[in-house]
Amino acid sequence: MSVDLVEVVRSGFRECVHRGSVVILDSNGDPEVTLGEVHLPIFPRSTNKPMQAITLLRNGFEPIDDTELAIATASHFGEPDHIALVQRLLDRTGFDETQLGCPPDLPSDERARADVLAGKTRAEAARRIYMNCSGKHAAMLATCAINDWPTVGYLDAAHPLQRAVSATIADITGEPETDLGIDGCGLPIVPVSLVNLARAYAAMATGDPGTPERRVADAIRAHPRVISGTDGPDLLTMRATPGLVCKIGADGVHAGALPDGRAFAYKIDDGHDRARMPLTQAILRRMGVEWTDAHADLGTPAVLGGGARVGVIRAIPGLLG
Numbered sequence: 001m002s003v004d005l006v007e008v009v010r011s012g013f014r015e016c017v018h019r020g021s022v023v024i025l026d027s028n029g030d031p032e033v034t035l036g037e038v039h040l041p042i043f044p045r046s047t048n049k050p051m052q053a054i055t056l057l058r059n060g061f062e063p064i065d066d067t068e069l070a071i072a073t074a075s076h077f078g079e080p081d082h083i084a085l086v087q088r089l090l091d092r093t094g095f096d097e098t099q100l101g102c103p104p105d106l107p108s109d110e111r112a113r114a115d116v117l118a119g120k121t122r123a124e125a126a127r128r129i130y131m132n133c134s135g136k137h138a139a140m141l142a143t144c145a146i147n148d149w150p151t152v153g154y155l156d157a158a159h160p161l162q163r164a165v166s167a168t169i170a171d172i173t174g175e176p177e178t179d180l181g182i183d184g185c186g187l188p189i190v191p192v193s194l195v196n197l198a199r200a201y202a203a204m205a206t207g208d209p210g211t212p213e214r215r216v217a218d219a220i221r222a223h224p225r226v227i228s229g230t231d232g233p234d235l236l237t238m239r240a241t242p243g244l245v246c247k248i249g250a251d252g253v254h255a256g257a258l259p260d261g262r263a264f265a266y267k268i269d270d271g272h273d274r275a276r277m278p279l280t281q282a283i284l285r286r287m288g289v290e291w292t293d294a295h296a297d298l299g300t301p302a303v304l305g306g307g308a309r310v311g312v313i314r315a316i317p318g319l320l321g
Helices: 045-058 066-072 080-093 110-117 134-146 160-173 194-205 212-222 233-240 273-286
Strands: 003-010 013-025 031-035 245-249 253-257 263-268 303-305 308-315
Touching (some): 003 303, 013 194, 045 134, 045 194, 045 245, 045 253, 080 134, 160 194, 194 253, 212 245, 233 245, 233 273, 263 273, 273 308
Antiparallel strands (some): 003 013, 013 263, 245 253, 253 263
């Protein structure tokens, strides 16, 4: 059973509560804190992107720099620098935007979205390259070309690339292979338990230098803005926590690991974004990360009444000990 994780308190009254499951691992990979259903598979959503990028490196993809590897793991906000990186990757590998298998979308960043919508309808403005997964899809096309795999139909679970992704995720997580789902971008998604998702991030954070696991972790740590965007949860969290490698996933998933291999993963049942940062901060404090006053309520929306702050969104007091 999932447990109460985060509460919304307005004027001293608990107005809402977000339930879910959390695991924190020690540096040996053993569970230190378990709350809720940490051994049952969930869809990891975009927290699986680093593992997909590891697959690409294992199969010959060679980025020209760490920013290109970072954009291959990104849930980017569609800001101009993100789009430029994806376009550079497409140009360098001989593909164009029409070959991306992800659906057309608008940037998630408000300013970037307003800019592309100016004078246009949503249907006119939406493009595949704006979709937050476009960097991953561009890198997958490049990997298909390197291996002489078909680029048409690369989203199919039976495609050689997707079989390689499933094998990599099974290898890194130790999770038995099972039925796949379909992610928001159209790619297959492999169910993984929270405890094994956390172990995968620990493996990335502590991998030997030069290995695909470590290369992905280092690219994410070096370029947190590339994998997210302005004021994105991962950008804010990694800036506040040197050495952390982390990645959010849609519908309330987050996973990360510190350089010594301590790791966490959680799933918020209702998928609400406002519960993310209070829970992530509480987990990192439980793991011994020192947060300064400047990092208090980092990225957490305020509870307002008449324009004034009248409440707080916080992890349940005493939740993590």
